[in-house]
Amino acid sequence: MEQATVSGTEPDAADSGEAIRLESVTKRFGEFTAVDAIDLSIPRGEFFSLLGPSGCGKTTTLRMLAGFEIPTEGRILLEGDPVEDVPPYRRNVNMVFQSYALFGHLDVADNVAFGLKRRKVPKDEISRRVDEALELVSLGSRAKSRPSELSGGQRQRVALARALVNRPAVLLLDEPLGALDLKLRRQMQVELKQIQREVGITFVYVTHDQEEALSMSDRVAVMSEGRIAQCGPPEEVYEHPTEEFVAGFIGISNMIEGVVDAPGSVKIGTGMRIPAPIPGDCDPGDTVQLSVRPEKIAVDDEIESGMVEMTGTVVSRIYHGVNTQITVELGQGAHLVALEQATYTASADDRWEEGMKVRLGWHPENCLVLR
Numbered sequence: 469m470e471q472a473t474v475s476g477t478e479p480d481a482a483d484s485g486e487a488i489r490l491e492s493v494t495k496r497f498g499e500f501t502a503v504d505a506i507d508l509s510i511p512r513g514e515f516f517s518l519l520g521p522s523g524c525g526k527t528t529t530l531r532m533l534a535g536f537e538i539p540t541e542g543r544i545l546l547e548g549d550p551v552e553d554v555p556p557y558r559r560n561v562n563m564v565f566q567s568y569a570l571f572g573h574l575d576v577a578d579n580v581a582f583g584l585k586r587r588k589v590p591k592d593e594i595s596r597r598v599d600e601a602l603e604l605v606s607l608g609s610r611a612k613s614r615p616s617e618l619s620g621g622q623r624q625r626v627a628l629a630r631a632l633v634n635r636p637a638v639l640l641l642d643e644p645l646g647a648l649d650l651k652l653r654r655q656m657q658v659e660l661k662q663i664q665r666e667v668g669i670t671f672v673y674v675t676h677d678q679e680e681a682l683s684m685s686d687r688v689a690v691m692s693e694g695r696i697a698q699c700g701p702p703e704e705v706y707e708h709p710t711e712e713f714v715a716g717f718i719g720i721s722n723m724i725e726g727v728v729d730a731p732g733s734v735k736i737g738t739g740m741r742i743p744a745p746i747p748g749d750c751d752p753g754d755t756v757q758l759s760v761r762p763e764k765i766a767v768d769d770e771i772e773s774g775m776v777e778m779t780g781t782v783v784s785r786i787y788h789g790v791n792t793q794i795t796v797e798l799g800q801g802a803h804l805v806a807l808e809q810a811t812y813t814a815s816a817d818d819r820w821e822e823g824m825k826v827r828l829g830w831h832p833e834n835c836l837v838l839r
């Protein structure tokens with residue numbers, strides 16, 4: 469029989485494969501609003517990240533999903549069911565913390581087995597599932613080690629195995645790689661993503677590291693002051709930020725203030741008129757920010773026909789090996805940052821010096837107009 473749907477309502481969450489749904493979820497601590505009327509829908513199997521600066525409400529959102537905090541307003545549904553009356557231990561979710569929180573007196577296998585033992589799962593099943601989980605995180609050979617004998621990355625893998633062994637519908641990860649050094653962190657990012665693909669569990673991943681969020685996620689929600697500023701695939705939030713906060717938080721972004729001058733043109737402080745794709749809801753006289761990503765800026769002989777061009781003076785140069793970042797002063801306090809890639813013939817550092825006059829250019833469509 470065909471299922472009846474009421475016009476104007478969404479299909480049943482269980483049918484649509486929705487793992488998580490937040491409806492206008494707000495959390496206040498006294499007068500302070502930590503999470504401000506958030507709406508979210510996360511399909512099953514997605515790697516979803518909450519990205520934002522310290523204090524924007526990421527952990528609070530995760531803790532509400534886990535059941536450690538109760539929303540002040542709004543509804544949370546897990547796999548289609550409202551969970552306001554479901555205590556944390558009855559929710560089909562597990563949380564992984566930055567601090568690992570392993571039991572020091574238990575070996576690796578017993579740490580991973582802990583939850584299953586408490587739930588009185590039969591012994592042979594526990595042993596099989598623990599072996600599987602340890603294989604998954606490449607720690608099969610360390611089952612008898614104590615946490616104190618492991619490196620930071622290995623400990624975090626034990627914490628991950630301990631969560632995965634319960635086969636939760638959703639895994640909540642709060643800055644799980646935050647304690648690791650950069651190189652290990654990058655390596656663990658790749659591993660975590662592979663593991664997530666393999667097990668197909670929905671991951672909600674909290675981080676303030678934009679590179680981490682962009683490289684691992686199917687979708688990213690950029691949070692600011694308790695609200696979701698933008699939510700979409702990594703390419704979308706990077707290439708098409710909808711507001712100044714998002715453009716500024718993700719990647720290096722060049723912002724030049726200007727005033728909409730005529731259709732298709734913005735006048736900046738130097739008096740120059742810059743052609744740019746003005747959104748339909750902007751009127752002449754509106755103040756806007758022009759944003760061009762550094763890698764979209766061509767310098768001197770890289771400039772092509774059809775580009776917007778301006779000249780300026782190099783005021784700083786930072787050598788990064790693979791590229792060199794130059795900051796160019798345009799006058800009237802406006803600056804632009806450009807990135808020059810190293811090539812197989814030249815080091816990125818070869819061409820620029822402070823005080824040099826340079827020409828900068830970009831294609832008008834690569835200039836975002838933000839309010």
Ligand SMILES: Nc1ncnc2c1ncn2[C@@H]1O[C@H](COP(=O)(O)OP(=O)(O)OP(=O)(O)O)[C@@H](O)[C@H]1O
Nearest residue numbers: 497500502520521522523524525526527528529676
């Ligand atoms: N139990 C609490 N009582 C009062 N205020 C709280 C409580 N928990 C969180 N807050 C406040 O809510 C805001 C959001 O906190 P939250 O821990 O969610 O931030 P976050 O995005 O995880 O930050 P970080 O990146 O630093 O971990 C902060 O201003 C914090 O001080």
Ligand SMILES: [Mg+2]
Nearest residue numbers: 526527528642
């Ligand atoms: Mg936090």
